[in-house]
Amino acid sequence: MKFTIESNELQKVLIKISGVVPSKSTLPILENILFTLNENKLTLVATDMEISMSASLDVRGSENGSIAVPAKRVMDTLRALPDAQIVFNADTGNNKIKMITENGEYNLIGESSQDYPAIPEFKSSNELLIESSVIESIISKTVFSVSTDELRPAMTGLLLQFKEKEMRAVATDGHRLVRIIYTNLPQIKDQKDIIIPSKALNLISKAIESGSNTVSFSSTHIKFSFKNLTLTSRLIEESYPNYESVIPLENDKKLLADRNILLSAVKRVSLYSSNTTHQIRFSMKKDDLKIMAEDIDFGGEAKEKIACSYSAENIEIGFNAIYLIDILSHIDSQEVIFNFSSSVKAAIIKPVTMKENEDVLMLVMPMRLNV
Amino acid sequence: MSWSSIIGHERVKKQLKQIIKSRQIAHAYLFYGADGIGKSALAIEFAKVLNCESGTEQACDVCKNCKRMETLQHPNVKLVFALPAGKGEEKGDNPVAVLSESQVADIREQISLKAKDPYHRIEIPKANFIKINSVRDIKREASLSRTEEGKKVFIIFNADMMNTEAANSLLKTLEEPLPGVIILLTTSAKDQLPQTIISRCQLISCGSLQETEIEKALIEMEGIEKTIARLAAQLAQGSYENARKLALLNMAEERKDVVEFMRLVLGRNRAALIDTIDELASSLDRPGIERWLKLLQSWLRDALLLQQNEQTPLLDDEKKSICNFVEKFRNADLISCIQAVEKAIAHLDKNVYLHLILTMLAIDLRKFITETTTV
Numbered sequence: 236m237k238f239t240i241e242s243n244e245l246q247k248v249l250i251k252i253s254g255v256v257p258s259k260s261t262l263p264i265l266e267n268i269l270f271t272l273n274e275n276k277l278t279l280v281a282t283d284m285e286i287s288m289s290a291s292l293d294v295r296g297s298e299n300g301s302i303a304v305p306a307k308r309v310m311d312t313l314r315a316l317p318d319a320q321i322v323f324n325a326d327t328g329n330n331k332i333k334m335i336t337e338n339g340e341y342n343l344i345g346e347s348s349q350d351y352p353a354i355p356e357f358k359s360s361n362e363l364l365i366e367s368s369v370i371e372s373i374i375s376k377t378v379f380s381v382s383t384d385e386l387r388p389a390m391t392g393l394l395l396q397f398k399e400k401e402m403r404a405v406a407t408d409g410h411r412l413v414r415i416i417y418t419n420l421p422q423i424k425d426q427k428d429i430i431i432p433s434k435a436l437n438l439i440s441k442a443i444e445s446g447s448n449t450v451s452f453s454s455t456h457i458k459f460s461f462k463n464l465t466l467t468s469r470l471i472e473e474s475y476p477n478y479e480s481v482i483p484l485e486n487d488k489k490l491l492a493d494r495n496i497l498l499s500a501v502k503r504v505s506l507y508s509s510n511t512t513h514q515i516r517f518s519m520k521k522d523d524l525k526i527m528a529e530d531i532d533f534g535g536e537a538k539e540k541i542a543c544s545y546s547a548e549n550i551e552i553g554f555n556a557i558y559l560i561d562i563l564s565h566i567d568s569q570e571v572i573f574n575f576s577s578s579v580k581a582a583i584i585k586p587v588t589m590k591e592n593e594d595v596l597m598l599v600m601p602m603r604l605n606v
Numbered sequence: 607m608s609w610s611s612i613i614g615h616e617r618v619k620k621q622l623k624q625i626i627k628s629r630q631i632a633h634a635y636l637f638y639g640a641d642g643i644g645k646s647a648l649a650i651e652f653a654k655v656l657n658c659e660s661g662t663e664q665a666c667d668v669c670k671n672c673k674r675m676e677t678l679q680h681p682n683v684k685l686v687f688a689l690p691a692g693k694g695e696e697k698g699d700n701p702v703a704v705l706s707e708s709q710v711a712d713i714r715e716q717i718s719l720k721a722k723d724p725y726h727r728i729e730i731p732k733a734n735f736i737k738i739n740s741v742r743d744i745k746r747e748a749s750l751s752r753t754e755e756g757k758k759v760f761i762i763f764n765a766d767m768m769n770t771e772a773a774n775s776l777l778k779t780l781e782e783p784l785p786g787v788i789i790l791l792t793t794s795a796k797d798q799l800p801q802t803i804i805s806r807c808q809l810i811s812c813g814s815l816q817e818t819e820i821e822k823a824l825i826e827m828e829g830i831e832k833t834i835a836r837l838a839a840q841l842a843q844g845s846y847e848n849a850r851k852l853a854l855l856n857m858a859e860e861r862k863d864v865v866e867f868m869r870l871v872l873g874r875n876r877a878a879l880i881d882t883i884d885e886l887a888s889s890l891d892r893p894g895i896e897r898w899l900k901l902l903q904s905w906l907r908d909a910l911l912l913q914q915n916e917q918t919p920l921l922d923d924e925k926k927s928i929c930n931f932v933e934k935f936r937n938a939d940l941i942s943c944i945q946a947v948e949k950a951i952a953h954l955d956k957n958v959y960l961h962l963i964l965t966m967l968a969i970d971l972r973k974f975i976t977e978t979t980t981v
Binding site: 257258259260261262263284285352355383385386388389391432454455456469470471472473 | 700
């Protein structure tokens with residue numbers, strides 16, 4: 236296998252897919268990236284057996300072939316090189332690789348491409364054409380509330396539910412929940428719910444390219460195809476808990492506030508909350524919201540008043556400040572609406588202005604106030 | 607590897623084949639029995655057959671899945687064993703990624719040794735227990751969809767090495783894994799496993815190996831000389847691992863020592879006897895003495911057999927001495943002698959002073975052999 240390429244171009248693509256390469260693994264072959272050259276197209280593949288990424292780029296090829304290249308070694312070399320033209324020459328017979336620049340020659344030993352695990356092929360039952368910006372927005376708005384608790388593996392991923400022309404993305408860790416409904420999608424045939432591991436989401440959000448993308452999925456795998464990049468991930472095969480039942484329907488007390496003012500107030504006040512509970516308290520009267528925090532163990536107390544619009548009866552409710560900050564910083568509207576019913580029931584937070592075809596709902600469980 | 611290359615365990619093999627044939631495969635099996643008898647060999651072969659494309663109770667050894675099982679690199683089969691704790695390892699870390707380069711290299715080497723020899727014991731320095739992060743990894747992996755068709759099998763070697771946290775954390779997965787997930791556990795200390803683990807598994811009881819089975823395997827698989835093989839098999843207490851270790855020791859020499867010791871016990875030169883005891887007690891450690899006592903016991907056993915039946919086949923190197931002995935002490939109470947050795951081994955376990963054990967033994971042996979003869 237032999238081709239010529241600019242070092243920074245190769246590096247740019249390698250950085251995108253090398254996030255998948257496990258740093259240490261019991262399967263040594265996984266620490267490699269598979270290089271395959273076909274005419275003037277070089278395809279790079281990385282996998283950790285859970286997620287596979289492949290990327291292709293144009294090179295000046297002169298000899299087709301395929302070889303597994305040690306990821307760390309080649310990345311380190313490229314990082315240390317100035318922008319230069321590299322001739323990449325691999326002998327697929329004895330797996331010896333030679334990288335030649337104008338002044339230098341770097342030899343390394345690869346592995347046979349035969350030993351490299353294949354990217355899983357799956358029969359996709361459905362395909363969706365989605366704008367990158369939509370994928371990005373789904374991921375950024377949900378991934379923060381995905382659970383890390385391995386006791387309930389289902390919740391360690393993002394649930395995608397499909398109904399006629401509608402897709403729901405749901406993430407929860409039991410304390411907070413995000414649900415986004417996208418409507419007006421092309422018809423989706425009876426597709427079962429799928430759960431995408433959060434690791435795959437993080438990798439996509441890093442590697443995403445602008446433009447429109449195809450997302451294809453079956454009940455076992457999902458594949459994101461961008462222009463020059465694909466990511467295939469295994470899915471979590473657990474059944475997702477019935478999240479609908481925790482979304483209260485009769486939250487009649489409405490509070491409207493400016494998101495930025497509220498967010499910065501919560502951030503300031505939370506500095507004075509207990510380090511273990513992070514509890515802050517919302518006290519609401521007519522058009523008046525008081526945010527309070529108190530650290531009984533170490534002393535210290537903070538209060539702040541915020542203008543808002545509120546017309547229901549007086550109520551006090553406690554929250555974990557971290558959850559609230561997370562939620563408020565992942566909403567992109569100028570103002571937010573809180574819906575409460577009582578101090579022991581979940582609060583719903585929604586942006587006031589939403590994009591077309593998108594319905595965002597965030598939910599946070601209250602903390603019991605011991606007064 | 608195939609069923610036939612696993613030594614002995616005919617009953618267990620039949621049971622496992624029956625399970626595969628019936629296609630009623632439980633979600634968890636616990637293989638228990640003494641150390642070194644090949645429980646993990648059985649578990650690995652079971653995993654291989656479960657994933658073999660042929661779908662029969664015998665692995666075909668030609669399909670892609672069988673080939674990958676040969677090197678234990680099958681993506682659907684995950685091996686779990688004790689690992690050292692990583693530097694600054696935290697909850698949820700990958701149990702392997704936190705280790706140093708050299709430790710990872712150790713693990714890879716151990717896996718490849720295990721692949722070549724299923725009787726190899728995976729031993730990684732500083733690995734004292736199965737980490738909870740390894741169990742978390744099982745849970746994560748078990749909840750993901752399969753990379754390819756077949757059963758997802760987790761083999762937990764020496765499950766008793768899980769600490770309480772790890773064992774408790776496994777319970778939920780062990781109780782109701784997703785369809786297609788099978789967890790195989792092996793242990794030589796079933797009593798040390800929590801009841802909660804045991805009760806969630808189908809139990810596969812693996813008995814100790816027969817002496818003849820071990821002897822045959824040593825000769826055929828390791829190319830060990832017949833005399834040594836037989837001796838090692840006798841002393842191995844049904845464990846192939848023990849037998850292999852014993853076979854590598856210089857047992858012929860030790861056996862000569864045993865005969866020499868018997869001569870001194872029955873002779874008049876008490877000073878020489880005491881010297882020999884001194885030398886034995888100072889040159890061998892306790893396991894060494896135990897092995898030596900077992901050799902003595904097997905020699906006495908052979909003598910007993912010969913005493914009862916002159917046609918008893920004997921090993922070449924001992925024939926002469928045993929024949930002479932039996933000839934001379936026709937009425938020796940050899941059963942009591944064997945019991946005396948047994949008692950000495952028991953004392954050894956109780957940490958009694960070595961010289962005392964051996965001296966007592968010498969006195970007892972002399973008594974049982976000579977006194978009955980004179981009566």
